[in-house]
Amino acid sequence: MMRTRPLKVALLGCGVVGSEVARIMTTHADDLTARIGAPVELAGVAVRRPDRVREGIDPALVTTDATALVKRGDIDVVVEVIGGIEPARSLITTAFEHGASVVSANKALLAQDGAALHAAAGEHGKDLYYEAAVAGAIPLIRPLRESLAGDKINRVMGIVNGTTNFILDKMDSTGAGYQEALDEATALGYAEADPTADVEGFDAAAKAAILAGIAFHTRVRLDDVYREGMTEVTAADFASAKEMGCTIKLLAICERAADGASVTARVHPAMIPLSHPLASVRGAYNAVFVESDAAGQLMFYGPGAGGSPTASAVLGDLVAVCRNRIGGATGPGESAYAALPVSPMGDVVTRYHISLDVADKPGVLAQVATVFAEHGVSIDTVRQQGKDGEASLVVVTHRASDAALTGTVEALRKLDTVRGVASIMRVEGE
Amino acid sequence: MMRTRPLKVALLGCGVVGSEVARIMTTHADDLTARIGAPVELAGVAVRRPDRVREGIDPALVTTDATALVKRGDIDVVVEVIGGIEPARSLITTAFEHGASVVSANKALLAQDGAALHAAAGEHGKDLYYEAAVAGAIPLIRPLRESLAGDKINRVMGIVNGTTNFILDKMDSTGAGYQEALDEATALGYAEADPTADVEGFDAAAKAAILAGIAFHTRVRLDDVYREGMTEVTAADFASAKEMGCTIKLLAICERAADGASVTARVHPAMIPLSHPLASVRGAYNAVFVESDAAGQLMFYGPGAGGSPTASAVLGDLVAVCRNRIGGATGPGESAYAALPVSPMGDVVTRYHISLDVADKPGVLAQVATVFAEHGVSIDTVRQQGKDGEASLVVVTHRASDAALTGTVEALRKLDTVRGVASIMRVEGE
Structure with missing residues (x-):
């Protein structure tokens, strides 16, 4: 033959x-x-x-x-x-x-x-x-569009950029700051002279658009993907993550809404528990975690570039x-029959870790808690640390919409007793 | 259309x-x-x-x-x-x-x-x-025979039986013995009333034959697969593994020989370093680690049954x-053009962890070391522990053929000063 x-x-x-x-x-x-x-x-x-x-x-x-x-x-x-x-x-x-x-x-x-x-x-x-x-090198497009063609994919969550994973892994393991870790990545050839496409999440956002399109049989354009880079992640954020039993990764997350009627796609740094399979993805490796109705939880791991x-x-x-x-045949073409609407970031539901600098006096926690309640954001845990008239409050929320969280943070900034919002980070993979 | x-x-x-x-x-x-x-x-x-x-x-x-x-x-x-x-x-x-x-x-x-x-x-x-x-559920056949069709696969090493992984994970995390862990697996429905096919490695051996055939474009029959169950793994083996920074998994390993001219397929319990991606595969999950010329190291993870x-x-x-x-088309059929010979277990090269019960007197280590040397098996580390005239020697070897190791063990058993060979376990994934 x-x-x-x-x-x-x-x-x-x-x-x-x-x-x-x-x-x-x-x-x-x-x-x-x-x-x-x-x-x-x-x-x-x-x-x-x-x-x-x-x-x-x-x-x-x-x-x-x-x-x-x-x-x-x-x-x-x-x-x-x-x-x-x-x-x-x-x-x-x-x-x-x-x-x-x-x-x-x-x-x-x-x-x-x-x-x-x-x-x-x-x-x-x-x-x-x-x-x-x-x-x-990771077989991902073919498994998603062929192996899982008889299943219903609900979430694709991945580390799809090796440069940023190298930097974050370095910060996590050595306590280095962002710039120091970036410099090392550049010296070793993991980061380009102009690292913008990687560290600002543009590269990951393009991949998120492609993955969401295939996973949900829906056209997802690059503009539909919410994007937040990882240049503002600090050593203090890693310290906070460690206290929660988490690490920080730049994640591309494509999700079907709970009612199945819409999808979202986003790229941002997030805390994930150390017990999550993505937490142990080191160096410049990539990994993509897929959740579907029938197959359950799958992960694909390997070198993401080179x-x-x-x-x-x-x-x-x-x-x-x-x-x-x-x-004389062709493989599967585009599958966009589902044509689900892509919801804006405000509709995304997840958990948040928020660090506030506050005045160290009675009643502050009550004020802060009231603002969360007024915006419908339920608090899971609060940790309060004070010294010399200054204090910090670390709030971890239950699941809430991004819009509700944004409203909460705006209102918090207006409180006299809140000196500043030190960091806001999403918590995923729980 | x-x-x-x-x-x-x-x-x-x-x-x-x-x-x-x-x-x-x-x-x-x-x-x-x-x-x-x-x-x-x-x-x-x-x-x-x-x-x-x-x-x-x-x-x-x-x-x-x-x-x-x-x-x-x-x-x-x-x-x-x-x-x-x-x-x-x-x-x-x-x-x-x-x-x-x-x-x-x-x-x-x-x-x-x-x-x-x-x-x-x-x-x-x-x-x-x-x-x-x-x-x-893990997409594996399709990635191996399609996604990696332009690459050269050198090794496929996987946890392909959920029942035995559940049992070994339980032994590792609780210190339980084999029977106790098996009883729990049975009670929870992870093990069948007659667990022979799982615990004796028959199920994993069938999967190894299929994987080796696809990976190496060579027919590999079930009879070609060396098979050793995990019923003799003890709590003491797990303690030894921990001392080496390892855990124990039942692995299916398909390898191309270093010269590329033959392949092997085998199933047996083995120590693997905790840093290896397969070490953190818990409960009844499966995962398969693939090494190829161009792609490098890939891993596929997910539920292996249900x-x-x-x-x-x-x-x-x-x-x-x-x-x-x-x-009007058909997908890829069998690809067995390479037709490589399948070598017997004696040709497999790996490292070994051997526990010996020996007499606690001068010269024993020299005798034992001589036997290893005579069989061409190079020793990496030896640990000696003695009490009350009895002692144990734990030897970890460099890479050696299974035949050389078997010859070494036979000779060791004949030494007057060796009271018994407590355990022999292969060390993989390093």
């Missing part, structure tokens, strides 16, 4: 991931041939700097004209590892128009324009696969797309 | 898993229709005891004649959740012959006759899916098989 015509692959981008994809296509050629049922051939590599030496890649395959490459007409699969919105989006669309299927690792593009790209793929009867776009892990995910997709092509 | 003719599903077995599959097919019918692209209809349910009341299942669908059901000719997918070898094997084969694809949760049958069943599916151009056969979790896996397969059927 082995066919002999090779499947032709065009590689767009030859950086850390692309060069690893090319390398593995060469070194594992026999395995790939056996698993696909036909050989795969690297037919062209589009790069920006053609004069850079690329070990193991035939210079005759290298071109700066990516558009011409995807328009060739004989390309079976385009592997897009350029990243960013343009020219990646136009190249992928052009690839579909010229008969190719696409494997992409581009989370930003998928989060922003996933629906349009899926539509283009469907229109031309081609595949669009993107396992590498979320959590690197050339080789990302290439592993790209190549898994490449094998699947090639098999589909030989079989 | 929605087609209206429903896909017809025949359910073989209506116990804990089967009744959950039927329930979800009814309650989630709209979701399944949307995800598949056509409705699915329960066309028949084969049971042994037709008079038992089955809530939510139309009695007109119930039959005791499973053979007639799979021979009907209008069945699209047969879901086999009977378990055991016969009549499951004949029914599955007959189903293929009469035009149906098959979803099975039957680990024993897949481990014993997977090759023949795959051949039958291939001959008739039908699908054979069995995600539920290994580690219940009606709902297993039904989740079955329904995910059902959706995939139905989609394939509508698209």
